[in-house]
Amino acid sequence: MDYFLELFFGGLTRGSIYALIALGYTMVYGIIELINFAHGEIYMIGAFTALIVAGVCSLLGLNLISILILAIIISMFYSAAYGYTVEKIAYKPLRNAPRLSPLISAIGMSIFLQNYVLLAQTSDFVPFPSLIPEFEFMEPVAHIMGSSELVIIVVTAIAMVILSLFIKFTKIGKAMRATAQDRKMALLCGVNVDRVISVTFIIGSALAALGGVLIASHIGQINFYIGFIAGIKAFTAAVLGGIGSIPGAVLGGLVLGWTESFATGYVSSDYEDVFAFCLLVIILIFRPAGILGRTNTQKV
Amino acid sequence: MAEAILEVRELCKDFGGLRALDHVDLEIYPEQIVALIGPNGAGKTTFFNCVTGIYEPTEGDIFVLDRKGKKRRINGYKPNKVTELGLARTFQNIRLFPNMTVLENVMIGRHTRTKSWIFGALFRDRRTKEEEKETIEVSYEILKKMRLEKFVNELASNLPYGAQRRLEIARALASEPSLLLLDEPAAGMNPQETKELEGLIEQIRDQEKIAILLIEHDMKLVMNISDVVYVMEYGRLLAKGTPQEIKEDERVIKAYLGEDHDA
Amino acid sequence: MRKIIKSLQVSFWFMFLTFPIMVIRVDTIEKTVQWRWLNLLYVGLASFFLSFIWRFLIKKKEEGSKKEESGEQTITIVQKIISTPKYNRPIYSFIFLFMLAFPWIVSTYQTNIMISALIYVMLGLGLNIVVGIAGLLDLGYVAFYAVGAYAYALLNYHYHLGFWTVLPIGGLLAAIFGILLGIPVLRLRGDYLAIVTLGFGEIIRLILENWNEFSFGPSGIANIPRPGFFGMKLGVEEATIYIYYLMILMTIITIFVVNRLQNSRLGRAWLALREDEVACEAMGIDRMKTKLAAFALGATWAGFAGVIFAAKTTFINPASFTFLESAIILSIVVLGGMGSIVGVILAAFLMILLPEYLRAFSEYRMLLFGAAMVLVMVFRPQGLIPSVRRKYVYELKER
Numbered sequence: 001m002d003y004f005l006e007l008f009f010g011g012l013t014r015g016s017i018y019a020l021i022a023l024g025y026t027m028v029y030g031i032i033e034l035i036n037f038a039h040g041e042i043y044m045i046g047a048f049t050a051l052i053v054a055g056v057c058s059l060l061g062l063n064l065i066s067i068l069i070l071a072i073i074i075s076m077f078y079s080a081a082y083g084y085t086v087e088k089i090a091y092k093p094l095r096n097a098p099r100l101s102p103l104i105s106a107i108g109m110s111i112f113l114q115n116y117v118l119l120a121q122t123s124d125f126v127p128f129p130s131l132i133p134e135f136e137f138m139e140p141v142a143h144i145m146g147s148s149e150l151v152i153i154v155v156t157a158i159a160m161v162i163l164s165l166f167i168k169f170t171k172i173g174k175a176m177r178a179t180a181q182d183r184k185m186a187l188l189c190g191v192n193v194d195r196v197i198s199v200t201f202i203i204g205s206a207l208a209a210l211g212g213v214l215i216a217s218h219i220g221q222i223n224f225y226i227g228f229i230a231g232i233k234a235f236t237a238a239v240l241g242g243i244g245s246i247p248g249a250v251l252g253g254l255v256l257g258w259t260e261s262f263a264t265g266y267v268s269s270d271y272e273d274v275f276a277f278c279l280l281v282i283i284l285i286f287r288p289a290g291i292l293g294r295t296n297t298q299k300v
Numbered sequence: 301m302a303e304a305i306l307e308v309r310e311l312c313k314d315f316g317g318l319r320a321l322d323h324v325d326l327e328i329y330p331e332q333i334v335a336l337i338g339p340n341g342a343g344k345t346t347f348f349n350c351v352t353g354i355y356e357p358t359e360g361d362i363f364v365l366d367r368k369g370k371k372r373r374i375n376g377y378k379p380n381k382v383t384e385l386g387l388a389r390t391f392q393n394i395r396l397f398p399n400m401t402v403l404e405n406v407m408i409g410r411h412t413r414t415k416s417w418i419f420g421a422l423f424r425d426r427r428t429k430e431e432e433k434e435t436i437e438v439s440y441e442i443l444k445k446m447r448l449e450k451f452v453n454e455l456a457s458n459l460p461y462g463a464q465r466r467l468e469i470a471r472a473l474a475s476e477p478s479l480l481l482l483d484e485p486a487a488g489m490n491p492q493e494t495k496e497l498e499g500l501i502e503q504i505r506d507q508e509k510i511a512i513l514l515i516e517h518d519m520k521l522v523m524n525i526s527d528v529v530y531v532m533e534y535g536r537l538l539a540k541g542t543p544q545e546i547k548e549d550e551r552v553i554k555a556y557l558g559e560d561h562d563a
Numbered sequence: 564m565r566k567i568i569k570s571l572q573v574s575f576w577f578m579f580l581t582f583p584i585m586v587i588r589v590d591t592i593e594k595t596v597q598w599r600w601l602n603l604l605y606v607g608l609a610s611f612f613l614s615f616i617w618r619f620l621i622k623k624k625e626e627g628s629k630k631e632e633s634g635e636q637t638i639t640i641v642q643k644i645i646s647t648p649k650y651n652r653p654i655y656s657f658i659f660l661f662m663l664a665f666p667w668i669v670s671t672y673q674t675n676i677m678i679s680a681l682i683y684v685m686l687g688l689g690l691n692i693v694v695g696i697a698g699l700l701d702l703g704y705v706a707f708y709a710v711g712a713y714a715y716a717l718l719n720y721h722y723h724l725g726f727w728t729v730l731p732i733g734g735l736l737a738a739i740f741g742i743l744l745g746i747p748v749l750r751l752r753g754d755y756l757a758i759v760t761l762g763f764g765e766i767i768r769l770i771l772e773n774w775n776e777f778s779f780g781p782s783g784i785a786n787i788p789r790p791g792f793f794g795m796k797l798g799v800e801e802a803t804i805y806i807y808y809l810m811i812l813m814t815i816i817t818i819f820v821v822n823r824l825q826n827s828r829l830g831r832a833w834l835a836l837r838e839d840e841v842a843c844e845a846m847g848i849d850r851m852k853t854k855l856a857a858f859a860l861g862a863t864w865a866g867f868a869g870v871i872f873a874a875k876t877t878f879i880n881p882a883s884f885t886f887l888e889s890a891i892i893l894s895i896v897v898l899g900g901m902g903s904i905v906g907v908i909l910a911a912f913l914m915i916l917l918p919e920y921l922r923a924f925s926e927y928r929m930l931l932f933g934a935a936m937v938l939v940m941v942f943r944p945q946g947l948i949p950s951v952r953r954k955y956v957y958e959l960k961e962r
Contacts, residue, residue: 035754048584055589055596074583081580090937093621097944099753100700104897107890108936115930120584120602127591228886232761239758270773277762284759285747352845383847391845397838400831408835412847414828418856421827422820432828475847 002144007265008258009145009153013218015257016156020211021234022241022249023163024083024204030180030244031200032095037106038086039208040231041113042079044224046209047128047216048117049075054129068131072213076206083205084198086113092194110228117224124223131217148218159210160250163203167246172199180244229273236280242293251291255279302330303365305479305511306351306387311360313343313350313535320346322535323360328479328528333505333512335522338532339555344515345392347532348483352389353379365478384412388477390468392484392515398457402448402467405456406439409474439474445507446470446500462493466500473504480504482514486521494518498525523547531555566615574611581606620942642951645905662811666804674807678875680915681810682868687895687907688817689864694893695902695950696825697857698837699749700757702889703764707737707862709771709884711869716784716879717777726790730870737866738859745858749851764889771881783880787873806875813871817864821904824860833857834902894936900946909947 021043028036050071057067090109094102132148167173172195178186179196187193215230216222233256241252256276263275283291304327313321320343328334336344349355351362356376364374366385374382388409397405414435420428443449446466451459456467465485472480485501486494498521505512516522522529523543531538531552539549546552585602589595644650666674686708693701711733718724718732748759771778778784789802790809797805824830832853835843844850873879895914899906918928939947 029754033754035757045584051591052583052587052589055591055594056587058594059596078580078583085576085580090941093624093941094944097940098901100694100897100901101940101944103700103757104894105937105940107894108933108940110933111887111890111929112933112937115927115933117584119926119930120581121588129591232765232886235758236762239755243754271769274766274769274773277766280762281747281759284751284755288751288755354841354845378849379841379844380847380849383845389845391842395839395842395845397835397842399838400834404831404834408831408843408846408848411828411832416828418824418829418860421824421829424823428827435828471846 003265005144007261009149010265011258011261012254013149013152013257014261015237015254016152017211017215017230017253018234018237018256019250019253020156020159020214021208021230022238022253023246024201024208025235026238026241026243026246026249027176027200027204029238031176031183031197032091032102033099034091034102034106035235036091036204037103037231038090038109038113039083039204040227040229040234041110041117042083042086042205042227043208043212043230043234044222044227045082045113045117046075046079046205046212047222047226048121048224049078049209050131050213050216051126051128051222054131058129064131064133068133068217071131072210075213076209079209079212080202080206082113083201083208087198087201092197110231114224114227121224125221126223128216128220128222130220131213146218148214152214152218155210155214159207163207164246166203172196176200233273233276236276239290240280240283242290245290245292248290248292255291303369303371304329304363305365306513307361307363307371308347308351309361309363311347311350311362312358313346313355314358320535321350321357324532324535324537326530326537328511328513330478330511331505331509332527333501333514333525335526335529336513336515336532337517337519337522337529338538342532343535344532345483346535348389348481348515351382352387352481353377353382367478380412383475383477386476386478387481388472388475388479389481390465390472390483390485392487394464394468396456396464396467396471398455400456401453402451402456402459403436403439403443403453405467405471406442406474407435409442409471410435410439412475442470442473445503446473462489465489465497469500469504473508476508477510479511479513482512482516484515484517486516486518494521497521501525566618569618570611570614573614574607577610578603578607624942641948645948645951666807671800671803674803675875676916676919678803678807678810679919680912681807681814682872682875683892683895683915684814684908684911685810685817685864685868685871686892687899687911688821688904689861689868690892691861691896691899691902691904691907692821692824692833692864693857693861695896695907696830696837697833697854699854699857700753701760701858701861702757702886702893703760703762703767704861704865704892705884705886705888706764706767707740707865708869708872708888709767709881710737710740710862711866712873712879712883713771713778713784713869714866715870715873716787719787720784726788726870726874730867733870734863734866737862737869741859741862742855745855749854749858761886761889764884764886768881768884771884778881781881783878783882785878787877787879789877790874806871810871813867818904818908825902825904829853829856898936898939898946900949903946903948903950906946906948906950913947 021039024039024042025036028034028039053071053074054067057070062070086109090105091102094105130148132151135147135150138145138147138150167176175186175191175196176199178189178191179193183193234253237252237256238249239252240255241248241250256279259279260272260276264272306326306328308324308326311321311324312319324347336347338344346355350357353374362374363371364385364387366372372385374385397408400408414431416428416431440449440452443452446469448463448466448470451463456464459467469480469482469485482501486497489497501512501514502525504510526543528540529543529546530540531546533555538555539546539552541549582603585606586599588597588599590597644654665677686704690701690704693699693704714733714736715726715729718729744760744763748756751759772781774780789797790806791797792805832843832848835846835848836850836853840850891914895910896907898914899908899910918932921928921931924931
């Protein structure tokens with residue numbers, strides 16, 4: 001039972017991170033129908049920024065909690081700036097181009113950013129300081145769920161709530177929903193679509209950075225390549241849940257997290273990634289629009 | 301009278317809880333022009349989509365006379381199967397292949413009438429060559445009939461609107477259908493173009509000896525060329541008859557002009 | 564003056580943006596921080612000047628697109644030369660002769676690079692059938708390449724089958740894989756198809772990496788024999804030249820086949836499928852069957868290329884079949900211009916040869932590669948040489 005719970009919470013932690021990254025994919029896809037391949041790299045840059053902030057701060061002798069908070073804030077801010085810039089350079093000039101062009105541009109951007117970090121920082125795995133403190137009250141259940149796992153789950157939950165409130169009630173949130181439904185119509189109704197797209201990238205990137213800081217601190221090491229596999233998994237999560245749907249991204253992330261956790265725990269750890277993709281293929285075959293996605297019949 | 305080319309019995313189609321088609325009956329005989337009219341949202345296009353296999357009907361039967369003269373029930377057939385049996389259609393919102401040339405668009409229409417596959421494409425045996433030559437010739441002939449020959453090598457998307465509508469008809473004709481289904485062929489045309497279209501439709505019926513079912517809002521066109529008119533409202537069949545009968549039908553007048561109108 | 568201010572703003576933005584990653588390097592083990600202020604200066608200067616060029620090019624592009632809207636389909640000189648036999652024959656013959664003479668002019672090393680480039684031409688043309696002509700976005704194309712390569716390596720290891728026996732088997736196996744994958748996934752819409760094929764590519768790679776008894780895991784398979792020449796064993800140098808000519812032959816066959824497919828009933832059906840699936844079905848085209856044909860045929864070429872790749876390198880391991888490979892092949896197709904044979908060939912040479920000859924900047928190679936992909940898409944989204952629709956000449960043959 002303990003083992004089951006351990007896997008359960010492990011899956012929940014993983015799933016939360018996937019969900020955080022998946023939100024960026026799903027929001028961007030909802031609005032401009034682009035698989036933003038560079039999104040995984042934004043997450044990786046978030047993790048690196050946090051590493052740098054943590055390094056500088058610990059030299060200044062700050063305590064753990066304030067380092068964690070500073071690292072989260074600064075890396076979210078920087079990732080958002082990167083997301084914004086990437087959109088302006090690689091996607092905005094391609095608004096009316098053939099469908100595949102932005103995708104290739106995104107793949108190029110992803111390769112570029114990976115190598116940028118590789119050259120400016122390092123190609124090796126870098127140990128990442130554990131920024132999340134060990135809580136005393138977690139001691140009795142430590143074999144099931146670590147402190148950092150608790151923090152990840154709680155922080156993710158809070159971020160989700162804030163995001164859904166933001167999208168539901170703010171003006172720009174409404175504009176985002178309108179743009180996702182029909183970009184042309186939103187434009188005609190006076191929505192500044194360019195701004196909506198920018199905001200979408202900024203929010204998505206900030207969330208990815210949040211995920212990056214949390215998971216890096218949990219796992220304890222990063223390198224320039226972590227964005228790729230995390231990005232693909234998160235995209236898988238977004239598709240699983242039904243791309244374009246925000247609750248879908250969260251659900252997809254959790255389903256994926258649990259699948260991986262239980263499959264590696266009970267079956268074999270060699271095929272961790274295979275399970276994720278098999279799950280994806282199976283779900284898409286039986287529910288082609290994802291778990292929460294709507295199948296919209298094409299109007300003829 | 302000869303057997304009906306298309307015979308629809310008690311056709312129903314539900315979308316969720318909404319009944320878009322409610323026990324619709326319809327039949328078409330060879331070389332007839334039949335019009336389907338009714339207010340927007342009456343279910344005309346849904347009817348087309350059910351007959352051509354894009355939707356699967358909820359209830360009822362659709363029978364088609366295949367090319368050998370055998371009557372077949374085609375409920376749930378895929379669109380391409382339906383076309384193979386001899387039904388070809390156009391779309392309300394033009395659906396050409398915009399980045400292919402006009403001729404190529406029509407050549408696609410010949411797909412069901414030709415056979416070559418991977419082997420033929422790679423080795424270009426004699427049969428494939430002949431088939432290809434015939435495809436080009438037949439397609440060109442059809443373009444000429446539809447007065448589109450001057451556009452042959454133009455991209456379909458560069459054509460003027462009226463010509464695009466005609467090209468859709470040409471593409472459908474290329475499959476040598478026994479029944480041609482036209483979904484609002486005159487939509488967006490000016491009176492002059494509509495008049496020309498009228499002549500064209502009659503010419504198709506006379507030359508190709510095929511039946512035509514059309515959805516249309518232009519009453520003048522409908523009344524001028526139809527042999528039989530069906531009127532639909534709220535997914536049900538309201539009336540059926542010759543253009544003259546329909547013009548005088550009180551229920552139809554009510555449906556079109558509202559309840560208060562005293563005829 | 565306003566331009567300068569704008570460029571200054573851009574350069575400040577980038578200096579700010581790249582500040583943490585470019586300037587600070589933290590050593591978490593030694594607990595030291597390294598500050599590299601000079602980098603900031605470089606970034607600032609570079610972005611200042613690049614922003615001028617960027618704006619200039621964007622402006623030019625906008626002017627160009629305006630022209631296109633007003634006029635008809637603009638056909639560039641290059642496209643015209645390619646489509647008129649009078650001009651293209653001499654050019655093609657020259658290229659052909661040059662390619663024939665190539666291995667005798669340069670070193671074995673250069674020839675090897677050229678073989679790689681030709682393999683990518685084949686892969687690009689194969690994927691072009693799937694993505695460029697039929698419009699099915701396949702991000703896992705490399706899986707079929709792997710199938711071909713492992714088919715040769717394993718069949719040779721276990722049953723000592725020779726290159727020429729395995730070449731058709733490899734193609735066939737890849738085609739079967741294509742069909743097996745295609746049946747469940749081809750119902751999916753564009754982007755879902757993309758991600759499922761990506762997943763499939765990764766699954767194949769992960770299986771190869773982990774299933775040691777079958778594929779020898781990450782360490783791969785070594786000592787794969789090069790193709791024999793009528794039973795003779797060739798030295799490294801001769802074998803390279805031999806494979807080179809083999810590759811030239813295969814490339815010509817590929818071009819021939821793709822060209823024929825493109826101008827056939829099947830090829831037209833693919834194009835139509837790319838344009839409008841609903842209209843396609845209404846015109847009597849069997850969507851599944853047509854898509855499967857595209858998938859299987861595309862996969863076949865990857866299978867062939869895989870067998871040749873294994874024979875050329877004599878060593879394969881799963882690391883050769885990552886997603887990056889798929890991305891590169893896809894970039895070749897899109898960069899060249901979807902559906903355009905000449906474009907794809909040109910793009911394959913650019914993508915493979917440029918990085919090779921840019922070894923001087925070896926560290927920056929992939930960086931530049933990524934940047935180039937973005938730039939080409941931004942300034943030439945239709946590809947280097949967009950395909951021109953074929954014009955049929957038969958007209959006015961009165962009956």
